[in-house]
Structures are given as C-alpha cells and as structure tokens.
Amino acid sequence: MTRDERPLRAVPPAMWIALAATLAAQIGWRSLQGPAGAGAADLPPPPSAQALRLASFGEPPALARLAMLYLQAFDYGGANLTPYRRLDYARLIGWLDAILELDPRSEYPLFAAARIYAEVPDEARSRLMLEFIYRQFFVDPDRRWPWLAHAALLAKHRLKDLPLARRYAAAIDRHTHAASVPLWAKQMEIFILEDMNELQAARILLGGLLESGAIRDPAEARFLRQRLEELERRRR
Amino acid sequence: MPAAILARLILLEARRSGLPWLVAGGLAAALGLAAFLSQVALTEGRALQLALLAALLRAGAVFLVAAQVAASTMRELNDKGLELALSFPLARSTQYLGRLAGFFTLGALLAAAFAAPLLLFAPPAAVAQWGLSLACELALVAAAALFFAMSLASPVPALAATAALYLLARSMSAMQAIASGPLAEHSLAHELARHAIDGVALIVPSLDRVTRSEWLLYGAPDGRSYALGVGGLLVYAALLAAAGIFDFQRRTA
Numbered sequence: 001m002t003r004d005e006r007p008l009r010a011v012p013p014a015m016w017i018a019l020a021a022t023l024a025a026q027i028g029w030r031s032l033q034g035p036a037g038a039g040a041a042d043l044p045p046p047p048s049a050q051a052l053r054l055a056s057f058g059e060p061p062a063l064a065r066l067a068m069l070y071l072q073a074f075d076y077g078g079a080n081l082t083p084y085r086r087l088d089y090a091r092l093i094g095w096l097d098a099i100l101e102l103d104p105r106s107e108y109p110l111f112a113a114a115r116i117y118a119e120v121p122d123e124a125r126s127r128l129m130l131e132f133i134y135r136q137f138f139v140d141p142d143r144r145w146p147w148l149a150h151a152a153l154l155a156k157h158r159l160k161d162l163p164l165a166r167r168y169a170a171a172i173d174r175h176t177h178a179a180s181v182p183l184w185a186k187q188m189e190i191f192i193l194e195d196m197n198e199l200q201a202a203r204i205l206l207g208g209l210l211e212s213g214a215i216r217d218p219a220e221a222r223f224l225r226q227r228l229e230e231l232e233r234r235r236r
Numbered sequence: 237m238p239a240a241i242l243a244r245l246i247l248l249e250a251r252r253s254g255l256p257w258l259v260a261g262g263l264a265a266a267l268g269l270a271a272f273l274s275q276v277a278l279t280e281g282r283a284l285q286l287a288l289l290a291a292l293l294r295a296g297a298v299f300l301v302a303a304q305v306a307a308s309t310m311r312e313l314n315d316k317g318l319e320l321a322l323s324f325p326l327a328r329s330t331q332y333l334g335r336l337a338g339f340f341t342l343g344a345l346l347a348a349a350f351a352a353p354l355l356l357f358a359p360p361a362a363v364a365q366w367g368l369s370l371a372c373e374l375a376l377v378a379a380a381a382l383f384f385a386m387s388l389a390s391p392v393p394a395l396a397a398t399a400a401l402y403l404l405a406r407s408m409s410a411m412q413a414i415a416s417g418p419l420a421e422h423s424l425a426h427e428l429a430r431h432a433i434d435g436v437a438l439i440v441p442s443l444d445r446v447t448r449s450e451w452l453l454y455g456a457p458d459g460r461s462y463a464l465g466v467g468g469l470l471v472y473a474a475l476l477a478a479a480g481i482f483d484f485q486r487r488t489a
Contacts (some may be wrong), residue, residue, distance in 0.1 A: 058406040062290070068277075069284075115278075
C-alpha cells in the first residue's frame with residue numbers, strides 16, 4: 001500500500017502556514033468551548049423498551065450497559081453538592097424500567113437504583129426509587145433479592161420507616177426459593193427488627209453478599225467498601 | 237482449478253490493499269474503547285467490556301468486508317479487468333463463485349481474528365459459537381455486497397444498499413414487535429402496515445438472532461436455535477449468490 005509522492009519541501013510555505021493556522025484555530029476554538037456537562041434538567045423523557053430494542057440493532061446487552069453509562073453521567077458533575085439530587089426521578093425510573101426490559105439479566109440498573117439513586121438525601125425521591133426496586137424484585141426474586149435487601153436497610157435507617165422495611169424483608173422471605181439465596185437474607189425480617197445501627201447492618205449485609213458470591217465485580221466490591229468507609233466516617 | 241485461483245487473487249488483493257492493518261487498527265480501537273468505558277462503570281465492568289467489544293467487532297467486521305468487496309469489485313470494473321476475465325474460457329458462474337469463495341474466506345479469516353480477543357473475557361465454547369456465527373454473517377454480507385456492486389456498478393449505491401439490507405435485517409424483529417404490540421392502534425392502515433412488515437420479514441434474513449453478545453455474557457444458546465439462526469444465514473447467502481450469478485449471466489461486459 002504505497003503511493004508515489006513528492007518530498008515535503010515541494011509544499012509551498014504558504015500551505016504550511018495555512019495548515020498550522022487552521023490547526024491552531026481548531027484547537028483554540030475547542031478549548032474556548034470546554035467540555036459539555038450534562039445537567040439534571042437535561043435528562044430527556046425515557047424511550048420505550050421497544051424503541052431501545054430497535055436502536056440496539058440486535059445487541060440489547062451492549063446498548064443496555066451503554067444506556068446505564070449515559071444515565072450515570074446525568075447530574076453527576078452538576079453544580080449541586082449531592083449528585084443526582086435534582087434529577088427528575090419519574091423520568092429516571094422510566095429509563096431504568098426500559099433498560100431492564102432491554103436486558104433483564106443485567107444487574108446494573110438495580111445496582112444503580114439501590115446504591116446510588118435511592119441513597120440521595122431526599123425522602124420523596126428515595127421512596128420512589130425503593131418502590132421501583134420492590135416492583136422489579138417480583139420479576140426475578142431469586143436474582144434480584146440483594147437490591148431489595150439493601151432497600152430494606154435504607155427504609156429502616158434512612159427513612160426510619162420500619163413497616164416499609166419489614167414489607168421488603170418479608171417479600172424476600174416469601175418470594176425467594178433458590179438454594180443460592182442465603183439464610184440470613186431469608187431471615188431479613190428478624191435482622192430488621194434487631195436493635196442495631198446502620199453501620200452494623202450495612203457491615204453484615206456487605207459481608208454476607210461478598211461471602212455468598214452475589215458480588216463478583218471488583219469495581220462493585222470496591223464501590224461498596226468505599227460506601228461502608230464513608231458510613232464509618234459519618235458515625236465517628 | 238480456476239475458481240480457486242480467483243479466490244486466491246481476492247485474498248492477495250485484500251492483503252496488499254492494507255486490510256490487515258485496518259483489522260489491527262480496528263481491534264486496537266475496539267479494545268481501547270471497551271476498556272475505557274468499563275473503567276467508568278460502577279458494576280458489571282467486565283460484562284460491559286465484553287458486550288461492547290463484541291458489538292463493535294461485529295459491526296467493524298461487517299463494514300470491512302462490505303467495503304472491501306465493493307472496492308475490489310469497482311476496481312475490477314473500472315480497470316476493465318472484468319471484461320478481460322469474461323474473455324477467458326471460463327463459465328460465468330465459475331467466475332462469480334470463485335470471487336465469492338475468496339470473499340467468504342476473507343470473512344472467515346476476519347471472524348477468527350475478531351473472535352480471538354474475546355477469549356480473554358468469555359469461555360472458549362461461547363467464543364467459538366460466536367466466531368462461527370460471525371463467519372457465516374460475513375459470508376452473507378460479502379454475498380450481498382458482491383451482488384449490489386456487480387448490479388449497481390457504483391461504490392456508494394452498492395455500499396448504501398448493503399448497509400440498508402444489513403440494518404433492516406438486524407432490526408426486523410423489533411419492528412415486528414412494535415407493529416404487533418398492545419399499544420398499536422387497530423385501524424386498516426395499521427393492519428396493512430403490519431402485514432407489509434411481516435411480508436418484508438419473509439425476504440430478509442433474521443440477523444438479530446445470530447452473533448449475539450448474549451451468548452458470550454450469559455452462555456451459549458441451545459443447539460436447535462443456534463442451528464436455525466446460522467442455517468438461515470447460509471440459506472440467504474446462497475440466495476444472494478444465485479441472484480448474483482443470475483444477474484452476471486445477463487451482463488454484456
């Protein structure tokens with residue numbers, strides 16, 4: 001793959017200058033613009049699962065995960081102190097619903113719902129997300145119980161809503177049947193009723209999840225340990 | 237064997253036109269992008285990397301094969317190489333099938349090269365099934381690109397027609413699901429549109445059922461659905477080859 005060409009010195013000096021000037025103009029122009037940050041208000045209405053399936057061109061697992069990265073970028077670098085706090089949660093849940101329908105076996109949407117979006121310090125938003133997790137749990141209880149277990153802890157310790165936490169814990173007990181679901185998860189209701197603080201409960205939950213093999217992704221384990229350390233710092 | 241010589245010439249041209257470098261560049265770009273995005277993911281990093289890599293490599297392989305077939309055929313038409321070949325004492329069907337065999341081999345080599353890096357992330361059996369399916373998909377794409385390049389005799393329309401057929405085939409099931417979904421209105425126009433879509437589905441291959449990244453993520457499919465999917469590709473590639481030879485027989489020069 002070769003072609004005959006004249007030496008570089010054959011190019012007139014004016015062309016060198018023109019090339020350098022246009023390149024400098026391009027770099028200058030782009031540096032003036034700066035990176036585009038996605039704000040909370042920018043989250044568009046969710047597409048239907050069918051539209052997403054059409055756009056995936058037969059690659060739903062890849063599009064589902066790319067869509068999660070797209071969602072994750074919204075409001076994360078926003079001007080507010082708490083990321084995701086200003087997101088339109090109705091739209092957000094619509095997006096998560098559509099992504100889960102696109103790839104029901106992906107754990108990413110429920111992980112984000114339980115560990116990120118439900119943990120915002122806004123009770124109304126948190127409740128919306130917890131109900132989303134509760135609703136989605138029934139689609140595949142044996143696979144989705146870890147997220148509802150976390151939702152039960154959030155309901156008890158963050159929302160101080162014991163009946164809600166017990167409802168979630170009871171659902172895990174009644175609707176999980178697989179042998180892979182650990183005993184402590186099935187006895188979550190007792191665990192909720194025990195007089196322990198959030199840190200102790202979170203330690204037991206994370207330890208149990210790691211031991212049962214429910215968490216396999218190193219990035220997820222790292223993220224959860226960081227959350228636990230943050231909780232420890234807050235309680236000191 | 238004249239057909240084998242033609243096939244070898246096709247492979248020689250691909251090597252000399254820098255295709256191996258493009259393949260290496262495509263592999264590096266796909267691996268780099270997938271690795272970058274998996275770093276951003278909070279969970280399922282490996283699954284994201286694998287799904288994205290498989291999707292990118294599949295699309296890249298299809299583009300490379302279609303572009304190579306269209307460019308090679310156009311060069312032969314423009315250089316009057318085809319006219320020279322037609323003057324040889326060779327059956328037209330042999331000439332067409334020889335070229336097609338060369339492109340099929342090229343597709344199989346590309347599929348092997350693009351499946352190899354997936355062994356880093358997925359079980360060998362699943363990668364082997366994905367790679368074999370990709371090879372058959374590339375054979376179909378090569379047959380489509382050769383048919384359109386020969387009949388349309390211009391690179392841009394040939395590539396556009398190949399891309400249109402490919403994308404339609406990959407989204408046909410989703411279009412059928414939308415058309416027959418519970419939210420669709422029940423009117424005469426809608427019923428006609430639904431039947432039209434069902435009719436179109438009969439004459440395009442179901443590319444959304446093959447070379448799925450799901451096989452790499454969640455395990456290989458059952459043998460029957462795999463055989464039905466891959467067999468469907470081979471049937472459609474044979475149909476395109478027959479249509480191509482039919483058109484080639486009528487060609488004056």
